[in-house]
Amino acid sequence: GDSVTQMEGPVTLSEEAFLTINCTYTATGYPSLFWYVQYPGEGLQLLLKATKADDKGSNKGFEATYRKETTSFHLEKGSVQVSDSAVYFCALGGAGGATNKLIFGTGTLLAVQP
Amino acid sequence: DTAVSQTPKYLVTQMGNDKSIKCEQNLGHDTMYWYKQDSKKFLKIMFSYNNKELIINETVPNRFSPKSPDKAHLNLHINSLELGDSAVYFCASSLRGGGDTQYFGPGTRLTVL
Numbered sequence: 001g002d003s004v005t006q007m008e009g010p011v012t013l014s015e016e017a018f019l020t021i022n023c024t025y026t027a028t029g030y031p032s033l034f035w036y037v038q039y040p041g042e043g044l045q046l047l048l049k050a051t052k053a054d055d056k057g058s059n060k061g062f063e064a065t066y067r068k069e070t071t072s073f074h075l076e077k078g079s080v081q082v083s084d085s086a087v088y089f090c091a092l093g094g095a096g097g098a099t100n101k102l103i104f105g106t107g108t109l110l111a112v113q114p
Numbered sequence: 115d116t117a118v119s120q121t122p123k124y125l126v127t128q129m130g131n132d133k134s135i136k137c138e139q140n141l142g143h144d145t146m147y148w149y150k151q152d153s154k155k156f157l158k159i160m161f162s163y164n165n166k167e168l169i170i171n172e173t174v175p176n177r178f179s180p181k182s183p184d185k186a187h188l189n190l191h192i193n194s195l196e197l198g199d200s201a202v203y204f205c206a207s208s209l210r211g212g213g214d215t216q217y218f219g220p221g222t223r224l225t226v227l
Contacts, residue, residue: 023178032213036156043118043204043218051213087155094213100169101159102149114183 002027006090006105007109013112021075021089021108023064031092032065033057033073034102038087047075047088080112117141118219120205126225134191135222137205145169146179146188147206147216157204159225163188166209192224198227 009023024031036044043044048057053068062077073090090105118139127133139146145171148160162170166182177193188205202221208214 034215036218043220044157044206045119045218046215049215071194089157092212093216100145101172102160103159104157107155108128 002031002092002103004090004092004103004105006108007016008040009087009109011108011110013110015082015112015114016079017112019075019084020076020078021088021090023105024074025071025073025092027071027092032094034065034091034093035062035064035073035075036091036104038089038107040086044089045078046048055086056084060064082112082114085110085112096101118205118207118217120203120219120222122222123220124223124225125213126227128227129195129197131189131195132188132193135197135203135205136223137188137190137219139186139205139207139217141207141209141217143207143209143217144185145208145211146182147208147213148186149204149206149218151202151204151221153201161188161212169211169216171187186188195224196227197198197226212218 034049035047037047048067050057056065076083087107091102093102095096129150147162161180163182179191181189205219206216208216
């Protein structure tokens with residue numbers, strides 16, 4: 001069935017460090033791919049999305065490119081801030097077994113230290 | 115203006131009780147969802163409704179019964195609460211289903227004692 005695998009956390013970085021959180025997926029058809037962020041005590045917010053191969057989603061300095069050949073959607077940011085500390089979820093939706101739902105990865109906790 | 119709201123934010127109750135969580139969205143979306151987030155932050159779909167019609171029921175125990183009185187509301191009623199029901203429950207909505215962006219409520223933290 002459809003699934004999302006993302007790197008285990010926690011990821012601990014110093015401020016201004018480069019961030020990569022890996023995400024790979026398995027899906028039939030052509031899903032849309034998402035990164036959601038959950039700040040402490042809050043609900044999930046959409047960070048960015050991409051709907052087809054080679055699309056790049058970007059927001060708030062974060063980027064991810066939909067790579068069909070490697071079935072990946074890795075999240076990157078060039079210089080993290082303390083305020084980026086949160087749990088990041090990769091998700092897919094809109095194809096195969098996920099036509100009417102999102103399938104989430106397990107989440108990656110990012111902790112940025114000053 | 116709050117796009118997706120849930121009440122209550124916190125719910126503490128005894129095993130065996132019945133409780134409800136309410137969800138409302140003012141985005142004009144057709145599709146609404148309930149997700150469960152466990153203590154390890156893992157998120158799983160429970161139910162999805164499109165225009166008041168149930169379209170997804172992910173093998174959730176029948177103690178859980180969603181109700182959608184109109185397409186802006188999706189409530190979750192839980193009978194005979196068990197310890198394992200303790201979790202954070204998130205409501206979400208999207209314009210349609212599928213690959214549309216889902217907008218999440220702030221969550222309801224349910225603790226069963």
